[in-house]
Amino acid sequence: MKIIRKRFKDKIYCTGLILLLITLIIYLIPNQLSRQETLTWFFLNHTITVGYFLSLWFSGRLRRGREGLHPFFLFLLMFLISAYALNRFFPVFEASATWFAVTIILCSLNYIAFAFIRVAPVPVRMVMFFLLGMSLCCYLYMTIYVLPVTVLGLLAFFFFGISLHALVPLLFFLYSIRLFRRSHARQRPYKLAFWSGIGITVLIVLVYTVLWRMNVVQMSREYNRWSHQMSDTYLPAWLHVAAHITPNPITEKALKAEMVYTTANNWERNFLNFGSSFNWDETRKHDPLVMIASTLCGFSGMADEDRIHILKALYDSRYQAEERLWSGDDLQTTHVQTSARIWPRLRVAYTEKTVSVKNSLATMWANSEEAIYIFHLPEGAVVSSLSLWINGKEEKGILTTKAKADSAYRTIVGVENRDPSVVHWQEGNTITVRVFPVMSNEERQFKLGITSPLSLEHRALVYRNIYFDGPSTAGTGEDVDISFETPPADLQRSGMFSKGKDGHLVASGSYRADWQVSFKDEGLVHQLFSANDKVFSVAPYRKELAAAEISDVYLDINNTWSKQEYNSLLALLGHKRIWVNVDEMMEQVTDGNRSDLFEQAAKSRFSLFPFFQISEPATAMVITKGIVNSPSVDDLENSRFMQELKQWLAGGQHVMLYNLGGELSPYLRTLKECRTFRYDQGDMATLKELLDARRFPASIENDQRIVIEDAGMIINETPGTEVSTAPDHLQRLFAYNHIMRAMGPRLLTRGEESDTLVAEAAASYIVTPLSSLVVLEKQADYDRFNIKDSNNSLKNASLKGKGAVPEPHEWALIVIGLLLIAYLKFRPVLFKHSVKI
Template sequence: MIYGIIVFGIGFMMISPVSAFISALFFRSYLRDMAVSEGRKFSVWQGIIVMLCVFGLFEIHNQINVRGMDMAAFGNSDEHIRGVKLLRAFGSESEMLKSCYGMNRRNNIMFLWQDVFKKNFHYLWDDMPSTEKWDMPSTKRSREIYYRVTGKPFNSVPPPKYSSRSEWWDSGLGGEKVSQKIEGLWLNASRLDGKIEPDAATSYLEWTMVFKNDSRIQQEARAQILLPKGGVVSRLTLWVNGEEREAAFSTRGKARAAYNSVVHQRRDPVLVSYDGADRILMQCFPVPPTGEMKIRIGMTSPLTLDSKDEGMMTIPRILENNFGIAEGFGHSVWIDSKTPLSSSEKSLISTEDGFVLKGDIYESFSDASVVIRVRRSAEILSAWTPDPTDNTSAVYQTIAETTSQPPNQAIFVIDGSVGMKEHIPAITDALSLVPAGVRYGVIFASDKTETLSSSASEKDMQTIALQLKNADYIGGCDNVSALEQAWDMANPELNPVIIWIHATQPLLLKSAEGLTQRLQLNKRGGWIDVQAAPGPNRIIKVLKKTDKPEILSMSKSLGDDIKRILSTSKQKQFEFSRKNLRKEEVESLKPDVQTSSHIALLWANSEILTYYKAGNTDEAVNLASRYRLVTPVSSAVVLENKQQYKDAGLEVPEYKPGKDYDFNDVVMEDKNIGGSAVPEPATLWLLFIGIVLAGIWKMWKNRSVTDKRLS
């Protein structure tokens, strides 16, 4: 019988509280009789006190976490910092992570008391200070607190595994942020193909990605991608039913509206939009349950010239993603050129002639910069290409050597976040060896912004470097206030440069309006962004209509990068100039070489940014649509069929396959784009159910006819 209850009696579990109560009464009677027989005093209260102490030990840690979250979320600036410090010392990272996903219901005594108190004594509740109410922080606020406490973006770690909500609830679906990590969604394949034109000093890369969904429902893959310096997205494709489809380029609002419309229909769109300087946001939906989705992003970028005979570029990187990348995952790379190539990445191997660089990169593209170097002819300083949108025009490019003046004032803004800890030795070594003749300022962005010096000499910097080496690097810190102070400290007469060295900045912890104002009013002075640790940078994203900062192309040595910035010798630089002229005028200039149309795309991108910063949005939109580029005013979207493009008011391009992709291979036509040939899984299920029901109805009808005949 007992065996039968264990195996088949799962239904008895619902009466377990009653059986536990009966057992407690039985043991209470037994213990009382035993105490009387031994002549000892029996007390119920002793047991109750012990029970409360045991429960209290389990509850106290949870209450500390709740109290810290409340102080950090609803307190003033001082209470906020105390709450963050309390969570760093005693908080539960797993509980904070649950709050980031909106799953942390406070199933504890204080939460039950709060509900009763709010319901029956609301007139007292309304008069209580905010820090005494113990409210639930919003998911947005919880994510800020998680970053402040841990120094990590909440979506850089796997979601809580013990709740099925992490699978079906995606708050970022169709939004403009990467948002939360999705369990079961993976980058399943990654391939980067590229071609470098050394004469034109340009490169074109195509990144093909395949996403796999192991979950039971459709999911959206999202990622923020860092392009090569000065790069722009010039192509986007999506595979629909095994066929590669090209993107339509339109205004940001129109493209996003088309994407969201198709997302709501559970069809197959992909959207790429501008997400800050040299950054894009990629999102595609739906990655089907236990299925895959394949996309390709094409990027045009200029080379950075270290000298007339050598150029360099960095491979694009994933800064933030809502999908997983398995440990040991390999990104396949193949880049070719007409001249020898080399790379900082040891796993990339050159062919015997050196014109092809290939291999697999087994670390995540988000972990480090991979630099590609290419040899070029020092005599070729001008190039041209026909304008792909106008047969009578051409784009003319020149490369000119200039000399930069060294700064007389250098202000360092050092991020105090935990992600900086491993980089501090290299930074302090470089700061202790700064050149003489420059006035130095150092601002440390910790929980509170601290000015270490506003006018230090090279000798003083050795003491400051020691202070930075001994400082605490913990959690995530606000850098906006420190940058504002740096610009207030800058003296325009000294040709100042602000060098911001920081870890990831996944959240904007303070409004950047004050910083934007300073950038727009300070016409003199430079700002160099040195991101020591990989990840998103929300501060850069909001500075849309400014020319600052200059994002440093990182090498493998952070210390060498800082020394290069501070070099007091006059540095040689190479600047590109691109103009759109009449063909006859270009021919009269006798350019050195004719190249592909990618220099025309770079000219158009530069013009679009100029129009955008000047507030001339209409001209910017017209150029972006003509040259099919993703810019601050335009996005690229791929839809599933011809009707969806028509409904959204978008033109449909068609790609003519060739050996190498070029702008001229795309024609603006609206043919051969039909509907989906394979129905969606839901449609197949409905069709199957309909057939089964029709069969049952047919059998029932035939049986009725047979019964009538027999009767």
């Protein structure tokens, strides 16, 4: 206790503690300011640090025997904070990896604690010496890292001593040794703890480096193997790497080296503040383990684009790789309002997502950033409305061709720095929303409307939240309001929901991406929507089995398959010819090679089945198991695999595909949306029934009928006029799925666009591969890009109305009705005047 009282009676030491706290607060204040404004705060921090050093100097506390070591460490900690404040303006270090930042904080607290070591219990002292050993290693690393600028720091010290910040790691390293010698260094337990801190730190570095080397060697070996055979392979070398490496944190960092993590190779870019030359949206980081391991063991040698492809396929990183016209580094999603209307007896829902995004950079300088969101839609769902708030007013989107919308957005965003927003369809039924500009300390708001079918699962209808990838949702709030056209039966909901008035489900709190509600399916009710001499109605979908003479069965094997499933299938398939794709070769299964083929094929994390290698598509069946994290069709563009697939698709082939379980991969999902094959899914018993009966579900879709399999329903289109009893979402769902079916292989082969399909998308006001929604600031912008709104369309969908467009004869009936009402209302007055006359 005497030590504690003595420390707090020491005015120099107490002043140091207070000033250290002040410098820390000052450091945290300008976290979201511009570089120019940050420099002002740095000088304030630096001034306090220099002032405290001068007080130590002139008070004589730095002389030998004056107990100046502990106050000097307070000065070093202020100097460290000042160095990190300067780092914002002159980035010697990128943002520290989380583990390293935590380590530095613990070590800093440990330096302060050493002033009270005499009153600490022995176990606490040992922990303190252990941390001191770790600190010594950390600051030795930092000293070596900043060594190139240390000489410059010594030469330019006369400029307010700013460049001397380069000496901070060296000072910590030297004075850590001195602190160890001055603090019970002769006692063996403390020596052991100190050297244990150093030894364990070195051991961690060595183990990490060895693991890095193993991952790099594996990637390089696989990459080089297939790169040397490029002329003879269907798939690019990066894809074989992605299929055979083991995803883990070290592999991910090895792929992101230079793009995200600082390495010796991009040292000069880091110090000269050039930033990253890669199109990758992730905060750049400094991780000492990555720096050391990459310096000692190198990289995989893969091209930058190939590494990005692997990251997209294995780590669900497509959002980070999205093309950007402007940065979005400082954007934060602040609030999400989800409003949904559900029609249980039509198995249809309409959802509006109102999203607020803020540029958190509080600066006096203009800073325009681009907000990009990727929304993941259920299969068969379609975007049917878009709004952007401009100057506080909601402006509705206008539907146009994808080419016109993209041209307008790029021209305005890239050159004129004004207000557009655009929605584009993407492969795998995801859509991209872009909003520009989001200015410094400004919040923008947009609204997206999605028409979607409900999922029919085990006699229950499921509505799942439509989630998105976008600017950070840490701290994002969400309000949810779900209403039902008719009261649902046996309603099951997440705990976040409560019952509101009129039977609504409401929730309020932090944003969550994975909530859902479900209720009993009570069957479809015959309801109609009528527009433009067409009537849309729903009916239950029941599989219609057709004859299927199967002679060849192709097993699409990856590491989601079990050996038991494989053996069971071989027994089930009997005397049929069975094929397995291994290393781009189709091998027939025999008694002699059956085990070897499975072992080779099951090593692959995912599979891209080469349908073009099927010799007799009419009598062939492909059996697969889905895996979500795998390449998409877009990733395969310009490969020989894709060229062969396009030629095969152009022939109009239809193979039978059976899914044994799991969600279809992006590759197969896209082919399914294009109606490339006859599809079914189920377990082994269901497959046996189909094989025994020699039957398989037929494709029953045509130009007047589309199937939404997940919802278990058919939407029919018939000519005529009826009174609408259903929402306009029936037409929108029909149009989207009909367009996808009609485009079919052309969606992948980039065939000519059909004017009829473009007109169908325009009439239903939906986003498709051919059409996009766009919001521009002024009417003159629409005129300049020849973007015109259609008068004879459903317009933007809405929660409040059905959106029906009256037919010409309906307009006539409405006018006649209004005239009749007016006549009946004013008839007494007219009759009175006629009598007087």
